[in-house]
Amino acid sequence: MKLTIWGAAQQVTGSMHLLQTDNYTILIDCGLDYEKGTLQEENIYFPFDPASVDVVILTHAHIDHSGNLPTLVRMGFEGQILATSPTADLTELLLLDSVNVFLGKQNKASRGRKRNSGPPPLYLQKHVNDTMERFVTIGFNREFKLTDSVSVTFIPVGHLLGAAAVVLCIKENGQEKKIAFTGDIGRKNYPVLVDPEPIPQVDYLVCESTYGGRFHSTDATLQDTLIDTIKEACIKFPGRLIIPAFSIGRTQALVYSLNKIFSQGLLPPVKVFVDSPLANHATEVYRKYPHLLNAESRDFYKRQGDEFEFTELTYIHTLKESTAISNYHEPCIIISSAGMLEGGRIQDHLYYNIQNYYCTILFIGYCAKGTLGDRLLRGDPIVRLRNRDLMVYATIKKTDLLSGHGDHKDLVNTVTQQNPARLKAVFLVHGDRPGMQALMTSLNDLGYHVNLPEKGQTFEL
Known part of the structure; x- marks a missing residue:
């Protein structure tokens, strides 16, 4: 059995791992690589023949894990794609959104030049439709036989609905070997989502390391942080709070947290707008699977109804409704995408409010270097929006309490659930090199054998 790491090798995006037995080839995840060159250059070609892959197994819907599936299908893959039901539903939303992003970039690059002279999209809606037809959904904690010698089991890890x-479990040459791929590991007590479950004993573990060497804040709770921020931004001063949030996962966690605050009367009523069509669709998927939400969320539903609906909340659908928010002059909270400010309706809200002394912008997620969100977080006094240089007068704040990734301690805990005498090797992926090295040091000290694979490196298991 051979394992080749073809993506998220000493970087965060582009998860893609190839597992080959004597007569069966499995691809675990097929994500977009955002970190080098352009999307087209880095993602249009595969380092293996897509037609040679027998099955794809998808850990969760996020685009750095699922986003290149339509390219794989377009290039010849004809097998099934296995995932949980929520993952399939959310993946379809994200892939269709990616098509819009590709076409938007092409149109932007083509302005003022010959028509369609921008970069060609990686795939179109037809390819997404073809991809979704290949999905086969299976439940958690149920062994699913792929062949007489290969079976798969999905273990809940939080992070995102369905993740x-x-x-x-692979039988080869009279031996049984088990290998686990963590996907992205969530946190305990995260809004709406279940806690990560222990991974059963395996022989090999491919583990994410996004927060290696980093620890989440523990000096305040999420509820207290939100209450204090809203008081300062909207109640003490009659201003507005803008929260850039990823449409799938982060927005639902935030809406539920605000619902608890306002339904308990912990703050006076403040209008809340969710301005993201993708988030609206994703929320419907969350409503579709109440049995997969955590116990607290299910109990809230029994006592008070829909976790994602409350009196002060308005979901924005049309562009006209979105534009009208700028004329709403009472204190309010605006939740909009994208989380790093690189596109979407959030840019419109920033354009009208970045020079507003009574505006607070609260970042609740990671912002990659060079993005508009990163520039605001590092304190740039001027930012460019709509081809205009604007002074930053709004207050900029950040919290990591809604990060969907487990931190260094959580990652170590995931691995230490394995007996080091029986776990033959750990392969760290999906993280930057300093974080991986920090996690490797901690695990080595505990007696685990750890590898930091390079892209394309193959291991005989």
């Missing part, structure tokens, strides 16, 4: 660690 799973993948445990493969």
Whole structure:
């Protein structure tokens, strides 16, 4: 059995791992690589023949894990794609959104030049439709036989609705070997989502390391942080609070947290707008699977009704409704995408409010270097929006309490659930090199054998 790391090798995006037995080839995740060159250059070609892959197993819907599936199908893959039901639903939303992003970039690059002279899209809606036809959904904690010698089990890991660690049991040459891929590991007590479950004992573990060497804040709770921020931004001063949030996962966690605050009367009523069509669709998927939400969320639903609906909340659908928010002069909270400010309706809200002394912008997620969000967080006094240089007078704040990734301690805990005498090797992926090295040091000290694979590196298991 051979394992080749073809993506998220000493970087965060582009998860893609190829597992080959004597007569069966499995691809675990097929994500977009955002970190080098352009999307087209880095993602249009595969380092293996897509037609040679027998099955794809998808850990969760985020685009750095699912986003290149339509390219794989377009280039010849004809097998099934296995995932949980929520993952399939959310993946379809994200892939269709990616098509819009590709076409938007093409149109932007083509302005003022010959028509369609921008970069060609990686794939179109037809390819997304073809991809979704290949999905086969399976439940959590149920062994699913792929062949007489290969089976797979999905273990809940939080992080996102439907997200799973993948445990493969492979019989080869009279021996049984087990290998697990963590996907992205969530946090305990995260709004709406279940806690990560322990991964059963395996022989090999491919583990994410996004927050290696970093620890989440523990000096305040999420509820207290939100209450204090809203008081300062909207109640003490009659201003507005703008929260850039990723449409799938982060927005639903935030809406539920605000619902608890306002339904308990912990703050006076403040109008809340959710301005993201993708987030609206994703929320419907969350409503579709109440049995997969955590116990607190299910109990809230029994006592008070829909977790994602409350009196002060308005979901914005049309562009006209979105534009009208700028004329709403009472204190309010605006939740909009995208989380790093690189596109979407959030840019319109920033354009009208970045020079507003009574505006607070609260970042609740990671912003990659060079993005508009990163520039605001590092304190740039001037930013460019709509081809205008604007002074930053709004207050900029940040919290990591809604990060969907487990931190260094959570990652170590995931690995230490494995007996080091039986776990033959750990392969760290999905993280930057300093974080991986920090996590490797901690695990080595605990007696685990750890590898930091390079892209394309193959291991005989």
